[in-house]
Amino acid sequence: MESNLNKGYEPHDVERKWYRTWEANGFFRADESSVKPHYSIVIPPPNVTGVLHMGHALNNTLQDILCRWKRMCGCEVLWMPGTDHAGIATQNVVEKQLAAEGSDRHAIGRDAFIDRVWQWRSESGGQIIQQLKRLGASCDWERERFTMDEGLSKAVREVFVRLYEDGLIYRDNRLINWCPRCHTALSDLEVEHEDKRGHLWHLRYPVVGSDRFLVVATTRPETMLADTAVAVNPEDERYADLVGKKVLLPLVGREIPIIADSYVDKEFGTGALKITPAHDVNDFDVAKRHDLPLINVLDTSGNINENGGSYCGQERYEARANVVADLEMQGLLEKIVDHQNAVGECYRCRTAIEPYLSLQWYVKVGPLAETAIKAVQDGHTRIVPQQWEKTYFDWMFNLQDWCISRQIWWGHRIPVWYCEDCSELTVSREDATSCSHCGSKDIQQDTDVLDTWFSSALWPFSTMGWPEQSATLEKFYPTSCLVTGFDILFFWVARMMMMGLKFMDDVPFRDVYIHALVRDAQGQKMSKSKGNVIDPLHVIDEFGADAFRFTLASFAAMGRDIKLSTERIAGYKAFANKLWNASRFTLMNLEGFDPAAIELDQLELSDADRWILTRLAETIDQTRQTLEGYKFNETASTLYAFTWHSFCDWYIELAKDALYGDDPQARHRVQCVLFTVLEQLLRLLHPIMPFITEEIWQALPGSRTSASIMQATYPDGAELPIDRAGAERMELVMDVVRAIRNVRGEMDVPPGKQIAAVLDCKTAAAVAVLQAGAMAIRQLGKVGELNIGVGIARPEQAATQVAGEVEILLPLAGLVDLAEEEKRLEKEIAKVQKDVDLFSKKLANEKFVANAPAEILEKDRGKLKDAEEKLAVLRESLDKIRALK
């Protein structure tokens, strides 16, 4: 016997070979002129600086499963790939390069720096795209986009100008989040808060014209240099007499007023709050109410500036230490209390951010959010799992205006020009050469760039050619589904919703499927610093892409984090190997077989055939349903169970008799069924395991209607003969086999040893079923002499088991001793007795009988009857054994 397949499955060459073939033949290509129904997904564009991590692997595996499945279902599928220019992250990478060369971006200048970034991108950017290919991602790579592409830049300009014209973009001078290391403003979302142990310093401010002190509590003593007032709660009797007076600000010598404002919490600290309007958001608001001056004591690097007097030039934490020391020396430090509070950090470099007063551009999100909320409320976009809707709404309802300007160089430059002559703004889709107000040529473009997420927000339509009314948009917008992790629900999903609705007048996607985050086996977030990162590429090397994908799919239950372990992946590698070997077996036995001759309805199918075909039909049904509902883990386990436990464990074993026998008709019949089941199974598995299924599918005999399994149709079970009665008959045969195996196993009968069996049936129908299945019983139960009948002659000493209406009697002679069988029976009886007790108690309950649905009652009555009958048989058998002892 031979087959074209190697003995064990070796993924590497197979993966490389088929991926190349698919790509070279354009199988990933989407055709906008197709008349087929559309299915489209835009990839969450990974950062151009990115390397494939587990999050990407999961995210893209799920997308690929959907895309391959929908393609096979007859859809015209567009999976739009690309990368994100990742402003700050990418700029940081290139700045590090420059630093290594002893240079920096200011030394080489803006234009040269931008050139360097592009150079970096062409050399080492986008390696993640190659890595996605190793995963098997079937993106339409010919359409690959980059958020800094010309087309996408045009879209960005268009959106900026239109939002400006609609009054939804404005410039304002406010306290923003400033990163002193990146030297840029950040949106609220880009600031991460982490609780840290710190201190609360109690400082004494001398009250002018008295010998009293007003004690303020602060977490940031160095900012006292910029205090312009001290505030107390108007209800606070302790300080009522001080309101309107002044304190002398220590170290600085400035007199500042004591004011009353209800913002101050009497209970916190001392109840007196130093007001530092230029360095605290709340203080800023208080200052506005009381018309207080703003004093900024920090520069853009977080050092004290010239307003900080003698502390000028000191780094902020250095200044803090010095301020505290100086106050202490002057007896103005009352005490230091331990205190925990949340410090805002830059999400890119973890530097503590400063609230910093500056002029920035904002998007007014109110009106945009309103439509985005309504779209979800009205069901135009469905969030799956639905629990995330609440999070989405909560965030949308509390949205602050979005700060979109960044003081970095790498990104979409803000299309605004300032006139030196009339100081008006020119906001333009094209690069402006003159002021749109006075015509002056003396204009300067804004030096800032846009938040990276501004261009990402346009991704679903900018990648499809917008602002042109392209055929791609026509065919594929709105997209069918967005697959993403919840970590970017706010950053990205919410903003795409707003922009899509604003500019396309329709939601960007029908479904948003939110998947879990991947963690390590201990449930920790994977991170380089923790050293617990599992590299997807190593996993692919070691276990193969298919095993990896299957693992991810089977872990992708909704609403829970994924704890990934390599043990689990190894298990699915074994699964791939199992499929491989089952295929080898099938191919070995299909020599000279022509699948074109298969006509299932012309064959005299055995119960085993009916059973496996019916099981296949059920599997098809479940597979389609679970994929439709994004229940990837259920898809995986359905297919796993069918492949291993139905097809391999039973059907292949059952098939051997006919395959090795000398009845050509039986052989042909089994070949037809084997081929049918394997071929459809491969198609069912293909979305999850694209490589191995293609390799095997191509090795099948006969010719296919399509060149690749990718283009074959997804099974729908239409042509399968579903025969539940036949399947049930087979289940009885299987139960008998299991019962025989159980006794053999329990009594340690060597597997090689043949035994005799007597099957005493209650009905002639059962006899017929078992006679039809006699060969299976002999083969799988290793039974030699087999007698089947109603009220048949029974052996004197026998081990007894019961399967439905069949008593199974295995003559003990020479096999085991009576004591063994007695023990086994006692155990079995105890088990069945429990069932009898349970159901008789249940059915004795009048309320249960009165209230439970008839269907349940009937089921339970049947179960009780079965258990009682089984119990009687086993007891009788036990009595006999005891009598014989």
Added chain:
RNA sequence: GGGCGAAUAGCUCAGCUGGGAGAGCAUCGGCCUUACAAGCCGAGGGUCACAGGUUCGAGCCCUGUUUCGCCCACCA
């Protein structure tokens, strides 16, 4: 401070609109049976976190408690 989620076998997790607790791995026993030892056959293992409640019936629904995890938030 608000919100969300989790707690089920030794481990990792499924468990649908409430109807006799499941899988994989691990463990134990037996097998190199002509697709597969990356395998085959069998077995053991659970007070479904705790306390109440609703119900004929609760892992599932309700209330409270405990322990973890995450997200959001301008109390110095």
